[in-house]
Amino acid sequence: MPAGSLFRGYEDVLVQDLRTSVAVVRYRRERWEAATGERITAALPPGVAGGFGPELRRFTSKTGYVMLDRQLARLHRLKPDLLRAPDRPEIPLHTNGSENDIRTVVTKRKISGGTVSEAGKTARDTMLGLLKTCSKLGVSYFRFLGDRFAVPGAVPVPPLPNLVRLAKA
DSSP: OOOOOOEEEEEEEEEEEESSSEEEEEEEEEEEEEEEEEEEEOOTTTOOOOTOOHHHTTTTTTSSSSHHHHHHHHHHHHHHTTOTEEEEETOOOOOOOHHHHHHHHHHHHHHHHOSSHHHHHHHHHHHHHHHHHHHHHTTOOHHHHHHHOOOOOOOOOOHHHHHHHHHHH
């Protein structure tokens, strides 16, 4: 510290990090005031910035790619729901179901070359999501669409949230 500096106590900083388990570390940073009035606060350890440790910060960084940054923001927003394994033992720890779900998307993308616009991507994802949900609930996808689009003579299909609740019961 510069000559004549006065010790002004400590500043607590909570830093979150992501490891096999969540770790919250409280760093106690020295705060000083120089004779000139300048306030000086001790630095955090290397890799710690903005209240995030190096492991967690990897998941919160901006990449510079708009679509990827949007997906990362979405993952960050959904993080509490995604990290439920300890609270929800019925959720499998493997990804076989997810890999099977996305296989349709990958195959379609390889055949068609992908979508041209964001609206096309949203429409494709919505329709494939409905297809997979209907399939898992044992509901005909085409009956579901016929009912929703009010096709004459279509068999009524209950709303999907009701079917999901019934399937969970």
